[in-house]
Amino acid sequence: xxxxxxxxxxxxxxxxxxxxxxxxxxxxxxxxxxxxxxxxxxxxxxxxxxxxxxxxxxxxxxxxxxxxxxxxxxxxxxxxxxxxxxxxxxxxxxxxxxxxxxxxxxxxxxxxxxxxxxxxxxxxxxxxxxxxxxxxxxxxxxxxxxxxxxxxxxxxxxxxxxxxxxxxxxxxxxxxxxxxxxxxxxxxxxxxxxxxxxxxxxxxxxxxxxxxxxxxxxxxxxxxxxxxxxxxxxxxxxxxxxxxxxxxxxxxxxxxxxxxxxxxxxxxxxxxx
Numbered sequence: 583x584x585x586x587x588x589x590x591x592x593x594x595x596x597x598x599x600x601x602x603x604x605x606x607x608x609x610x611x612x613x614x615x616x617x618x619x620x621x622x623x624x625x626x627x628x629x630x631x632x633x634x635x636x637x638x639x640x641x642x643x644x645x646x647x648x649x650x651x652x653x654x655x656x657x658x659x660x661x662x663x664x665x666x667x668x669x670x671x672x673x674x675x676x677x678x679x680x681x682x683x684x685x686x687x688x689x690x691x692x693x694x695x696x697x698x699x700x701x702x703x704x705x706x707x708x709x710x711x712x713x714x715x716x717x718x719x720x721x722x723x724x725x726x727x728x729x730x731x732x733x734x735x736x737x738x739x740x741x742x743x744x745x746x747x748x749x750x751x752x753x754x755x756x757x758x759x760x761x762x763x764x765x766x767x768x769x770x771x772x773x774x775x776x777x778x779x780x781x782x783x784x785x786x787x788x789x790x791x792x793x794x795x796x797x798x799x800x801x802x803x804x805x806x807x808x809x810x811x812x813x814x815x816x817x818x819x820x821x822x823x824x825x826x827x828x829x830x831x832x833x834x835x836x837x838x839x840x841x842x843x844x845x846x847x848x849x850x851x852x853x854x855x
Contacts, residue, residue, distance in 0.1 A: 706797065717787070
């Protein structure tokens with residue numbers, strides 16, 4: 583059995599031929615790199631010197647197998663220790679550098695994404711203001727219509743006619759309102775409530791105005807999602823749990839973060855007041 587190593591870039595066909603001739607010299611059946619302990623496992627083998635064959639009988643060794651097993655286990659333990667050492671060295675030498683490089687890459691992508699998002703944010707702010715005004719006008723128009731209806735019914739009830747005449751009119755007006763709310767649900771698949779109705783007016787007008795201002799809603803949503811993903815990756819990368827910090831340092835950072843959140847939560851009601 584021939585055994586040798588070749589490098590795919592630096593070695594040539596001549597190297598292959600030379601390695602074959604060095605390993606397989608007219609009948610060599612065992613590789614030159616084979617250790618003696620493995621050779622002794624054959625116990626009997628034939629040696630050829632100057633066309634003369636010699637039968638070699640290795641002396642039996644009762645402890646040979648145990649010695650080989652112990653050596654193999656020692657080699658495995660040594661290999662495991664080497665793996666642990668290599669992993670530790672990799673963590674010390676490469677992980678921090680990789681994190682810094684990854685953080686710089688993410689920050690660069692975040693900056694580029696925010697630059698591309700800035701003009702869209704400006705357009706969206708203008709569209710939001712216009713849609714907000716439109717929603718307010720629709721609400722005030724509905725309020726004025728309801729007030730006008732109430733005033734007309736009151737005038738007809740107490741001055742022009744009587745309640746006996748106006749009662750069926752008010753009944754049908756109320757029932758028409760119920761029919762209108764049912765029609766709203768059929769069209770929008772939403773229960774008629776003032777906040778949801780206002781939101782529906784806002785977003786329906788938003789899509790119309792977006793075309794007018796050449797605002798790409800799909801592109802805006804993609805950029806916003808990309809910014810959130812990058813910021814989430816940065817937060818995960820900067821998480822103390824990923825920095826191999828001591829337990830005391832981690833506990834201190836967690837307590838500090840908890841204090842900041844409690845302080846921010848206590849400050850919000852004060853700002854509202």
